[in-house]
Amino acid sequence: MSSLPLDDRATAHRPEGYDPRGGPGHEVRWSDDVTHLVVARFGVQTDDSAAGVKAIARVLELAAGESGPALVERVSDDDSEMAVCYWPDPEAHRAWWASGPVRDWWASLPVDGPIGHWHETSVTPVEQFETLYSAEFAAGPSRFAGTGPTNLHDYDNSTLDRMPATAHRDLRQERAEEPTTDLPPGESPRGRRVRLAEPSPSGLCWIRTAQEWSIAPDDQLASYRDGVEPAYRTAIAHLQDNPHDTGCLSARLVGNLDANGARAAGAEAVVWWRGIGDLLRWAHDHKTHQDILNGFWEHVIAKFGPGTRVRLWHEVHVLPEGALTAEYVNCHPGTGLLQTWPG
Numbered sequence: 001m002s003s004l005p006l007d008d009r010a011t012a013h014r015p016e017g018y019d020p021r022g023g024p025g026h027e028v029r030w031s032d033d034v035t036h037l038v039v040a041r042f043g044v045q046t047d048d049s050a051a052g053v054k055a056i057a058r059v060l061e062l063a064a065g066e067s068g069p070a071l072v073e074r075v076s077d078d079d080s081e082m083a084v085c086y087w088p089d090p091e092a093h094r095a096w097w098a099s100g101p102v103r104d105w106w107a108s109l110p111v112d113g114p115i116g117h118w119h120e121t122s123v124t125p126v127e128q129f130e131t132l133y134s135a136e137f138a139a140g141p142s143r144f145a146g147t148g149p150t151n152l153h154d155y156d157n158s159t160l161d162r163m164p165a166t167a168h169r170d171l172r173q174e175r176a177e178e179p180t181t182d183l184p185p186g187e188s189p190r191g192r193r194v195r196l197a198e199p200s201p202s203g204l205c206w207i208r209t210a211q212e213w214s215i216a217p218d219d220q221l222a223s224y225r226d227g228v229e230p231a232y233r234t235a236i237a238h239l240q241d242n243p244h245d246t247g248c249l250s251a252r253l254v255g256n257l258d259a260n261g262a263r264a265a266g267a268e269a270v271v272w273w274r275g276i277g278d279l280l281r282w283a284h285d286h287k288t289h290q291d292i293l294n295g296f297w298e299h300v301i302a303k304f305g306p307g308t309r310v311r312l313w314h315e316v317h318v319l320p321e322g323a324l325t326a327e328y329v330n331c332h333p334g335t336g337l338l339q340t341w342p343g
Contacts, residue, residue: 009164013157020154022301026133027162028141028147028315030088030126035122037141038087040069041270041316043080045116045331052081055115056261059083062105067096069142074257075268079332080118082254083260084208086141090123109329111192116331122206122324124317130162133313139212139266140315156284159276159316177201178249178274179324179337189331189338196337199322203277204249209270209314212256216309220300224310227299228292236269236289246286247278250337272337276318 013083044055056074060083063072069085076082087093096102108265109117132153133142152161179201213221232253239251249272256266273279283289300310328335 003322009152009161011152011161013155013161014152015155018151018155018219020151021297022134022154023306024149024151026142026147027150027152028131028135028145029339030145032086034126034233036088036090036237037126037129037317038090038121039124039151040085040087040093040119040121041082041291042085042117043082043116043272045080045118045338046114047215051115053261054136055117056081056083058105062102065096065099065101067092069093070095070139073143074259074261075254076257077252077254079252079256079335079340086144088144093123094120094122107329111330113330114334116190116329118326118328118331118336120324120326120336122150122317124132124319124323125165127165128320129314129315129319130159131309131315132159132162135311137212137311139210139311139313140208142313157280159280163316163318165285165318179204181328181338183338188333189328189335190333191330194212194328194338196324196326200319200324202319203275204319204324205273205279205317206271207273207279207314207316208268208270210256210266210311212266212307212311214265216265216311220304220308220310223299223303224296228295231288231291232269235286235292236271238286238288239271239282246282247274248282249274250273252336259271276316279316287340 042059044059046052046055055245060072063069063083069087071086073084074082075084096148132140132150133143133147136147150160150162180197181194182197183189188297211224213224216224235253236253239246243249250267251271253269254267256264256268258264296312300308326337330339331338
């Protein structure tokens with residue numbers, strides 16, 4: 001018998017009466033007035049730490065202005081520091097992006113020198129969006145939206161059942177065209193502005209998948225570090241090295257930062273796919289992803305059970321045509337969705 005009353009949503013993939021291992025998960029529940037979610041990732045690239053601090057401070061200053069995002073989270077990797085900005089109101093985002101200070105800032109960014117800027121901005125209908133949290137906690141969109149329990153998880157294609165527009169579509173076979181930019185083939189994006197071609201293809205998909213351990217005891221964090229994290233890094237490296245075989249367009253592993261820019265307790269990957277079918281094929285069938293799942297169950301859940309304090313969450317977006325805009329100003333080759341440039 002299920003430990004949680006079954007959701008009354010129509011599902012196409014859940015086994016009858018299925019009771020997920022570990023009990024219910026949690027997901028974001030939107031109010032009726034929210035129809036779309038805008039997520040804009042702004043990145044700053046530089047080897048000049050003082051210039052980088054100044055540049056990201058300007059991003060955060062603008063985000064705090066009128067019509068700014070409901071949430072800003074900070075992350076970084078070896079390449080960029082990023083502000084991840086959320087708007088549950090596309091009109092507010094449009095007003096912010098068109099405002100004088102923001103418009104003038106972006107238009108005036110230099111295409112030479114030691115610093116690069118980029119943004120990738122998606123507008124997702126909420127019926128083509130899903131989340132899953134291993135516990136009830138605030139991260140990503142759950143920081144500003146309500147959450148509730150769900151047993152639509154821990155089985156193949158459960159992500160489709162949690163996404164109302166996809167529950168009865170076989171998106172496993174759907175694949176978008178690869179996005180293109182206006183960068184001439186073989187040329188470097190350094191010293192120029194490079195834009196994603198518009199409209200962006202229908203069906204592009206991205207996932208933000210994260211681990212958070214701010215309240216985890218030392219023994220749990222050690223088990224995660226030793227038994228799960230190596231598999232996670234191997235999986236991201238595989239996706240980065242095999243884009244044509246996997247359908248992965250971009251894979252970025254980043255660490256969490258706090259509001260002041262100091263390292264925080266967590267990490268995440270942001271992975272772009274040609275379509276959700278590519279994501280599902282990798283998640284269900286590929287050894288690198290199975291190694292992550294098996295490691296987490298063996299080294300964390302089986303050892304610590306309900307007392308587990310290493311917390312996981314993700315969000316998945318499936319985009320309509322024209323729902324993605326991106327621009328790269330004086331950026332390194334291979335940044336984000338830029339086509340690979342040799343050398």
